[in-house]
Amino acid sequence: MKAVEAKRLTFTYEGSENPSIMDVNLSIDEGEFIILTGPSGCGKTTLCRCLNGLIPHFYHGRLEGEISVMGLDVKSHSTQELAQHVGLVFQNPENQLFSLTVERELAFGPENLGLPRRETRRRVEWAMRKLNLQGIRDRPPYELSGGQQQKVAIASILTMQPKIIVLDEPTSFLDPKSAVELLSIISNLNKELDMTVILVEHRLDLASSYADRVIVMDEGTVAASGPPSQVYSEESRLRGVGVPKVSILFNQLRSAGIPVKGNPVSVDEAYHYLRLMLGK
Amino acid sequence: MIEVKHVTYTYPNGYTALRNVSLTIQEGDFIAIMGENGAGKTTLIKHFNGLLKPAKGHVTVDSKDTRTVSVASLSKLVGIVFQNPDHQLFSETVRSEVAFALRNFGFDEETVERRVNRILGMLDLSEYAEKSPFALSGGERKRVALASVLSWEPKYVVLDEPTIGQDYRQKERLRMILQQLLSQGKSVIMVSHDVEFVADCKPNIVLMAGGRVIGGGAAEEVLTNPGLLEKCSIIMPQVAQLMRMLGESGVGGRVIDVYSAVESLKTLWRGG
Amino acid sequence: MSMRVFEGFKFTKLNTPIHNMDPRAKFTVVMGIFILALVFTELLPLLILFAVQIPLTASSKTLKRWLGSLKGAAYLAALIFGMNFITGASLTFAFSMTLRFLCLISSFSLFFMTTSPDDLGLALEELKVPYPLTFTFTTAVRLVPTIAADAQTVIDAQKSRGLELEKGNLLKRVRNHIPILIPLIVTAIRRSMEMAEALESRGFGASSKREPMITLKMKPSDYLTILLTSVLTALGVYAKLYLPLPLLEIPYHMPKIPFLNP
Numbered sequence: 001m002k003a004v005e006a007k008r009l010t011f012t013y014e015g016s017e018n019p020s021i022m023d024v025n026l027s028i029d030e031g032e033f034i035i036l037t038g039p040s041g042c043g044k045t046t047l048c049r050c051l052n053g054l055i056p057h058f059y060h061g062r063l064e065g066e067i068s069v070m071g072l073d074v075k076s077h078s079t080q081e082l083a084q085h086v087g088l089v090f091q092n093p094e095n096q097l098f099s100l101t102v103e104r105e106l107a108f109g110p111e112n113l114g115l116p117r118r119e120t121r122r123r124v125e126w127a128m129r130k131l132n133l134q135g136i137r138d139r140p141p142y143e144l145s146g147g148q149q150q151k152v153a154i155a156s157i158l159t160m161q162p163k164i165i166v167l168d169e170p171t172s173f174l175d176p177k178s179a180v181e182l183l184s185i186i187s188n189l190n191k192e193l194d195m196t197v198i199l200v201e202h203r204l205d206l207a208s209s210y211a212d213r214v215i216v217m218d219e220g221t222v223a224a225s226g227p228p229s230q231v232y233s234e235e236s237r238l239r240g241v242g243v244p245k246v247s248i249l250f251n252q253l254r255s256a257g258i259p260v261k262g263n264p265v266s267v268d269e270a271y272h273y274l275r276l277m278l279g280k
Numbered sequence: 281m282i283e284v285k286h287v288t289y290t291y292p293n294g295y296t297a298l299r300n301v302s303l304t305i306q307e308g309d310f311i312a313i314m315g316e317n318g319a320g321k322t323t324l325i326k327h328f329n330g331l332l333k334p335a336k337g338h339v340t341v342d343s344k345d346t347r348t349v350s351v352a353s354l355s356k357l358v359g360i361v362f363q364n365p366d367h368q369l370f371s372e373t374v375r376s377e378v379a380f381a382l383r384n385f386g387f388d389e390e391t392v393e394r395r396v397n398r399i400l401g402m403l404d405l406s407e408y409a410e411k412s413p414f415a416l417s418g419g420e421r422k423r424v425a426l427a428s429v430l431s432w433e434p435k436y437v438v439l440d441e442p443t444i445g446q447d448y449r450q451k452e453r454l455r456m457i458l459q460q461l462l463s464q465g466k467s468v469i470m471v472s473h474d475v476e477f478v479a480d481c482k483p484n485i486v487l488m489a490g491g492r493v494i495g496g497g498a499a500e501e502v503l504t505n506p507g508l509l510e511k512c513s514i515i516m517p518q519v520a521q522l523m524r525m526l527g528e529s530g531v532g533g534r535v536i537d538v539y540s541a542v543e544s545l546k547t548l549w550r551g552g
Numbered sequence: 553m554s555m556r557v558f559e560g561f562k563f564t565k566l567n568t569p570i571h572n573m574d575p576r577a578k579f580t581v582v583m584g585i586f587i588l589a590l591v592f593t594e595l596l597p598l599l600i601l602f603a604v605q606i607p608l609t610a611s612s613k614t615l616k617r618w619l620g621s622l623k624g625a626a627y628l629a630a631l632i633f634g635m636n637f638i639t640g641a642s643l644t645f646a647f648s649m650t651l652r653f654l655c656l657i658s659s660f661s662l663f664f665m666t667t668s669p670d671d672l673g674l675a676l677e678e679l680k681v682p683y684p685l686t687f688t689f690t691t692a693v694r695l696v697p698t699i700a701a702d703a704q705t706v707i708d709a710q711k712s713r714g715l716e717l718e719k720g721n722l723l724k725r726v727r728n729h730i731p732i733l734i735p736l737i738v739t740a741i742r743r744s745m746e747m748a749e750a751l752e753s754r755g756f757g758a759s760s761k762r763e764p765m766i767t768l769k770m771k772p773s774d775y776l777t778i779l780l781t782s783v784l785t786a787l788g789v790y791a792k793l794y795l796p797l798p799l800l801e802i803p804y805h806m807p808k809i810p811f812l813n814p
Contacts, residue, residue, distance in 0.1 A: 039447045040419050058752050080758035088753040091445075095743050096750035098687075100670035100694055107765040114759025121765055142698055145317065160755060172445050175317045175473045177513040202447055205476065205518055240449040245476060245518040249538050256542055258549050267521045274526060278548065331708050352714045360712045366742065367702065368709040370734035380731070384714030414738065428713065 001071045003164050003196040004028040004051060008065035011046060011055055020046040022220045023065070030163065033190045033197045033210055035228070038217035039240030044200045047217070048168050051198070052086045053079035070163055084113065086164040087157030091172045093149030097141035102133055102152050105141055109160040120159075127155040131185065147178030151185065158189075164196040165189065171203055183207050204232070205244040208265040216241055229263030246270040281306055282328055282358070282436060282467075286337035289323055297323040299491040300337070307435065310462055311469045312478045312499070315488035316513045321471040324488070325438050328469075329358040341436075356385055359434030363441045365425035369413040374405060377413050378428045385432055399431045403457065419450050426457075437461055439470040443477050451477055479503055479517040479536040487512050500534035560621020561664040569773075570612040571666045575675040577774035577781075578663055584785040585659040589652045591792050595644050598651040605658050614665045621661040622654060629653055669693035674768050683762055691747075699740065706735045 006026035012019040021043040028034055036044050049055040056063040057079050067074045070085040090096045099105040106127055110120040128134050131151050136144065141152050150170050157165060167186065171179035183199075187210040190197045201207045208214070214231040216224040218239050224231045232247035234255075246264050250273070253260050262273035284303040290296040297320045305311060313321045326332040327339045330346040339346045341357055362368065371377035375396055382392045400406045403423050408416060413424050422442075430437065443451050451474075458468050458481065472478055478485065478499060485502040487495040495508045502508060504520050516524070523535045523544065535541050565571070570578070585601060592598055609618045622629075629650050636646040673690035677683065710731045711717070717728055751757075 039449055041417060052753055054749055054752060058749060078758075079752040080755045083753055083755040083758070088750075090746065090750055092746060094698060095746035096754075098691060098694065098747070098751070100668070100673070100690060104670065104766065109754045111762050111764060112755040112758050114761045115763065117763045117765055120763070124765065140694070142694060156754070169445070175513070176475065176515045177316065180515070202445075237448070240447050242448040245538055246522060249519060249522070249541055252538060252542050253545060256546060258546060267518050267525070270518075270522050271525045274522070274545070278526075326708065329712055331711060350716070351711045352716050355712050355714055360709075362705065362709045362712070364705070366739050367705045367735050368713070368731075369738070370731045381713035384716070432714075 001030070002027055002068075003030045003032065004067075004069055004198070006050070006065065006067045009047075009050065009067050010064040011050060011061055013046075013059060013061040016061070019062075020220055021050075021217075024217075024220075024222055026215070026222070028196060028198070030196050031190070031194045033187070033212045034199065035204065035207055035211040035214045036198055036200045036217065037202065037204060037214060037241055038223070041219075042217040043220040044217055045168055046220075048088065048166050048198070048200060050074060051164070051166050052088045053077060053082040054088070080112075083109070083162070084160055085162050086166060087160055087162040089150070089153050089157060089165065089167040089170050091169045093146055093153055093173065094142060096153050097149060097156075100140050101138050102141055102144075103128075103137045105152055106133075106156045106159050109156055113160070123159040123161065127158040130158065130189075131155045145178070146174045147182060150174065150178075150182055154182075154185065154189075162195075164198065166198045166200075168200045169202065170199075171201070171206070176206070179203060179206055183210060186210070202242045204228075204242050204265075205246075208232075208244055228265040232263065232265060281340075281342065283340045284324070284327065284337070285339070287324075287327060287334040287339060288336040289327070289332060289334055291323075297491050298327075298334075301488075301491070301493055302337075303486060303493060305436070305467060305469060307467055308462070308465055309467045309469075310458070310481070310483040311467075311486055312481070312483045313469065313471045313486045313488060314473060314475075314478065314512060314514055317473070319488040319512065320491040321488055322440055323491075325360060325440060325469065325471060328436065328438055329354040329360055331360075352384070355381075355434070356432065357434055358436045358438060359429040359432065360438045361426050361429045361440065361442065363444060365421040368425055368428070369421060372412060373410050374400070374413050374416075374424050374427075375409045377424055378431050381428060381432050387432075395431050395433070399427045402430070402460070403427045404453075418445060419447075422446070422450075430461075434466075436467045436469065439468070439472075441471055441473070443472060443474045455481055473514070475503065475515055475517050479520070482537070487514075489513075500536055503536045504534050560617050560624060560661045562617075563665060563668050564614075565668065566613055566666075568612045568666070570608065570662070573666075573777065574768055574770050574774040575667045575671045576679070576768070577770070577777040578667060579675070580778045580781050582659045582663045584781040585655060587785055588788045589655040589659075591789055592652075593645070593648055595648045595651070597788070597792075598648050598655065602651055602655050602658065605655070605662060609658075609662050612662065612666050614662070617665060618658060618661055622658060625654065625657045671768065674764065674766065677762075677764060678768055695743075698743075699736070702739055703732070703736055706732055706739075709735075 004026055006024055009024040010019050010022050024047065038044055049059055050067050051069055053074050056075060063075060069082060072082065072085065074082065097105055099108055103124065106124040107120050110123055128137060131154060133151060133155055136148065141149055171182055174182060183206055186197055186199065189195045199207060208228045211228055213226060214228045215222060216231055216236055223239060224236060232243045234251045237243045237248060244265055246267060250260055250264060260273060260277045264270035264273055282305040284301055287298055287301045289298040301324060313324065315321055323332065327334060327346065328341065330349065330351045333347050341354055346354060369377060371380060378396045378399060379392050382395060400409055403426065405423055405427055408420065413421060416424065442454055461468050482499045485496055485499055486493055487502065487508060489512045494511055503517055504524065506516065509516055517536050519538055519541045520536045523541060535544055588601055589598065609615050632653050633646050633650045636649050669690060673686050676686040676689065715728060715731055
């Protein structure tokens with residue numbers, strides 16, 4: 001069973017003339033770490049909303065094509081049902097935290113599902129340990145730093161025990177240090193819990209080394225899909241993708257006639273290839 | 281010139297955000313203030329137009345002490361573009377939004393119209409002039425906010441985290457607008473934790489940590505100094521990291537952008 | 553002046569007997585004071601009712617802010633005093649009514665300073681108030697600091713564009729607040745949309761039965777408090793109805809002014 005399967009997915013928001021995403025075909029296996037990127041307005045957020053049922057149940061409009069998540073057809077299952085299979089973490093940490101303590105925030109999801117107290121408690125303690133939040137369990141989420149808030153947001157999704165986690169630019173408001181920390185946590189979730197991760201990001205320099213595949217969207221369609229090294233071409237940069245500097249460097253070296261091999265996406269990879277080239 | 285002399289500032293809740301900070305910004309300077317969230321960067325820039333007044337020390341803008349002049353009059357010289365455009369947009373049309381400050385500052389209608397049209401053109405917003413700012417996309421709203429501050433052509437343009445949420449093209453466009461402002465003789469001061477963007481702009485950098493200024497200098501100097509960057513939890517630009525690692529091979533130095541790196545590597549390759 | 557009043561109702565986390573009391577027990581005390589304050593019009597009982605709150609407040613280490621809330625209510629209190637006195641009531645009666653008002657303010661102030669909104673929400677849930685309502689309550693409380701911060705940011709941004717809030721006549725000043733209100737409202741609406749999305753994504757409304765993970769537990773001391781309060785309240789009402797009360801009188805009346813107090 002595929003984690004996500006989309007065929008010719010097209011969605012036009014109510015009141016809009018043109019579709020925000022068009023003819024999107026997607027196939028994501030369980031356990032994959034996918035980066036979804038592209039210039040502003042390319043349809044990344046719209047696609048995310050299709051993954052947990054916000055489209056078409058919360059955002060009304062015309063949804064054509066097929067989209068299924070963990071084998072469930074999104075059109076015929078409510079967001080509440082899908083919430084147990086796919087979790088969505090939003091860009092602004094403040095607006096997705098509701099409770100007055102971290103502990104209760106983590107319990108919020110399972111409580112919504114009507115789970116028995118003991119089960120909720122078990123899940124909350126587990127998620128707290130996984131994300132190292134025990135020290136702040138009694139703090140109000142709105143008093144925490146951005147990085148801590150996003151960790152709480154992720155933990156409160158984890159208590160719903162989804163198999164897929166979708167994150168829409170979660171590091172937007174974070175400084176680089178917190179962003180790196182958060183991305184490493186997300187990578188751990190992918191590796192240790194075998195969760196499928198779909199990460200919408202502009203900061204590709206920080207996130208690329210974790211990804212199995214990068215999907216580039218442009219103007220509502222999928223423009224490229226493949227391993228990072230393959231996708232970070234000059235073409236992508238011109239589309240407005242925030243290609244990591246080392247990738248740009250290598251593309252430009254090759255344009256200048258320097259026969260460097262490899263398509264690095266991280267500094268370490270780039271260093272490796274440069275040393276090879278320089279014959280050291 | 282903006283002079284910050286030994287400024288200490290404590291918020292009403294007791295948190296001391298600035299400790300004995302001193303800084304001078306000359307006309308025409310291009311400065312990036314960098315540091316961790318909570319280092320005091322935003323608190324500092326709010327002192328430039330008098331929104332905050334120092335508890336100790338003083339701030340003067342073109343020889344005027346910020347404690348003796350109103351925020352409105354200081355704002356004529358120092359234009360601050362805040363991070364979230366939705367905290368300021370309120371007008372029916374983009375045109376009236378951009379004209380708002382000009383009218384507050386008492387410009388006559390003819391000048392207002394002229395300046396509004398000029399800035400809308402400069403920022404590619406002319407087609408949206410009669411639209412409601414609320415109907416625009418996030419990136420467009422950010423440009424409208426910028427336009428509404430640039431409209432009165434302040435001498436010192438201050439931007440608080442201008443690249444958050446922006447994609448690569450939007451950032452490039454911003455970089456060019458900043459260059460344009462500098463060529464017009466304006467001073468540009470930006471608070472940013474976007475290292476790659478700062479590396480592309482190559483301003484002078486002021487580093488802050490724990491409410492203090494802990495270092496500064498040309499971008500090439502600062503962004504290649506691991507000790508300093510460590511103290512502010514800033515990650516070195518990728519290209520600089522790479523060149524530093526190759527440093528042992530006789531390259532490296534003060535390279536922070538792709539172009540210079542390509543040149544250095546070309547030399548190395550040919551010489552090698 | 554006005555900000556002080558809010559301080560007198562803000563919760564701070566401390567470890568005192570009153571803080572640790574179950575909110576339901578505390579609320580019973582507030583209700584008891586409320587009932588007795590309404591039942592009595594005589595000065596002495598009201599004085600006692602008011603005085604009794606002082607040691608309670610002191611024990612919860614919130615005395616300073618409690619006084620602040622009373623100070624904040626001073627204008628209203630003076631108004632009540634004045635209205636009563638001018639329309640012909642005795643000095644005693646005017647004092648009594650003022651005291652009654654202060655009793656109510658002070659008891660609610662003490663309650664809110666020592667009860668976390670979190671516990672309040674839990675108490676409401678336990679009292680079987682429908683969940684959407686308790687959620688609305690806790691969300692409102694949770695949003696107060698956020699909206700306050702937003703308001704400050706909007707004011708800063710607009711001041712930086714030359715908006716001067718202090719200048720001009722009344723009409724101008726009111727109009728000058730439009731650039732503050734609109735961004736606040738728009739931001740609030742955007743926030744609600746985002747929160748609604750996040751709620752849906754967290755399964756809100758999936759099940760009509762909820763088992764809150766954390767529940768309030770009444771301790772023996774809480775039951776004792778409720779018992780004691782009920783008994784004292786009942787005694788008070790009995791005393792008012794059937795017993796002659798010692799009177800504290802200040803024999804002074806407002807001179808008769810024809811149109812005010814014929």
